[in-house]
């Protein structure tokens with residue numbers, strides 16, 4: 172989720188100029204809040220929350236900013252939400268022998284938190300299957316996670332099964 | 335009006351096709367005023383050829399003894415004869431060599447070069463040489479129909495015609511009945527992969543050498559055809575990232591279940607990439623189908639998901655698809671008076 176705080180002139184048609192760049196760049200608007208009570212110098216503070224397609228996020232955000240500037244809309248703040256996502260993946264192979272702690276630490280370095288591990292074994296020396304419950308901050312895309320996991324799996328000869 | 339057909343490959347699919355065609359001949363007559371005439375049926379060691387039309391009923395009745403019919407000749411083959419006998423539509427149902435697409439690829443190219451429309455149940459040529467075949471067909475103004483190659487009778491390729499103006503953005507599917515049967519049995523009975531595979535072989539759902547099915551190559555071939563046909567891509571099987579299901583353990587399935595998931599061998603076309611691999615899907619997903627069924631989910635631009643499900647193999651299922659393809663070509667021939 173992205174929160175955008177701006178100030179727009181209290182004149183008809185300005186709101187549409189604010190919304191246009193967001194929808195033009197694939198944004199999905201969830202809420203608009205006008206603070207009429209906080210009007211200063213004919214400028215009204217407006218808070219907007221919206222989402223952008225993950226793969227285009229950074230690029231889209233940059234073009235939204237530049238389009239708003241072109242319209243002379245004053246941007247006070249842009250903040251990326253802190254919603255966390257939860258994901259399950261399975262790893263099959265010698266998950267423990269190939270240093271599971273290292274696997275967890277490497278994910279942590281990428282801000283991916285392992286919140287739970289559940290394992291199933293057959294024989295001690297045999298391969299195991301481990302369920303990783305993961306928590307992803309919003310700034311980390313699923314693609315980032317998959318890339319990192321793929322690297323680890325290739326190195327440690329593990330098989331990943333994901334959603 | 336007569337439409338002349340030649341059939342190459344009289345195995346399971348070829349035989350079922352002849353049976354269904356024989357039953358449905360009146361529909362072609364009634365709907366299009368077309369008499370379908372079979373002028374050639376080729377097998378690996380020879381063929382039945384009759385320029386004024388074979389007696390379909392007799393061919394069916396003779397079953398495996400069709401070589402005893404007067405029209406049979408040993409050591410003739412379609413490549414030599416295709417330019418000599420007058421044929422409108424060639425139906426190709428030989429087995430595929432997964433690396434070369436032969437003998438079908440040569441049959442198809444030779445037929446197109448002679449201006450003959452194609453119906454094929456053979457996927458090899460299309461996942462290996464899609465572009466080449468399409469270009470050749472366009473150049474020679476030939477139609478190519480190959481509905482049976484993906485999910486047999488499920489009309490997944492022809493759906494494109496119904497979605498004319500709508501864009502399909504991505505595809506997720508289960509395209510191999512054998513691997514789905516194995517995973518379904520592992521999930522329901524908690525058995526090992528090897529036991530589920532043996533069971534599938536005993537029931538005739540898996541070949542003696544199941545590699546193409548369980549390692550994902552068969553599904554990958556079908557996925558390429560779907561992506562090229564429905565998403566407008568131009569890929570071949572080398573572009574697919576493929577992982578099989580032979581390493582899936584009952585423990586993995588159990589762990590997946592504990593989170594409300596099931597493991598399925600998915601074929602995925604999205605974001606310009608093609609993948610066949612085991613994935614977790616939610617229990618309530620429309621893709622969670624059991625047994626040997628196939629399912630395809632199309633993600634569309636404005637309509638959300640469309641899901642088609644059905645039997646993805648079987649002689650009559652494939653023969654139905656061929657018959658529908660024949661119907662489509664007859665409609666075209668009739669409308670445009672293209673005979």
Ligand SMILES: NC(=O)c1ccc[n+]([C@@H]2O[C@H](COP(=O)([O-])OP(=O)(O)OC[C@H]3O[C@@H](n4cnc5c(N)ncnc54)[C@H](OP(=O)(O)O)[C@@H]3O)[C@@H](O)[C@H]2O)c1
Nearest residue numbers: 343344345346347377378427428429430455456647648652
């Ligand atoms: N069966 C299905 O459920 C199904 C469903 C969809 C698509 N398909 C596809 O349809 C095709 C046919 O399948 P099928 O099950 O009918 O296979 P099949 O029972 O093995 O039949 C193939 C037939 O083609 C003949 N043949 C082989 N090489 C030939 C050649 N060079 N020229 C002429 N005939 C030749 C074979 O003869 P011999 O037996 O003497 O070698 C056999 O009679 C395959 O590509 C398959 O992938 C099958």
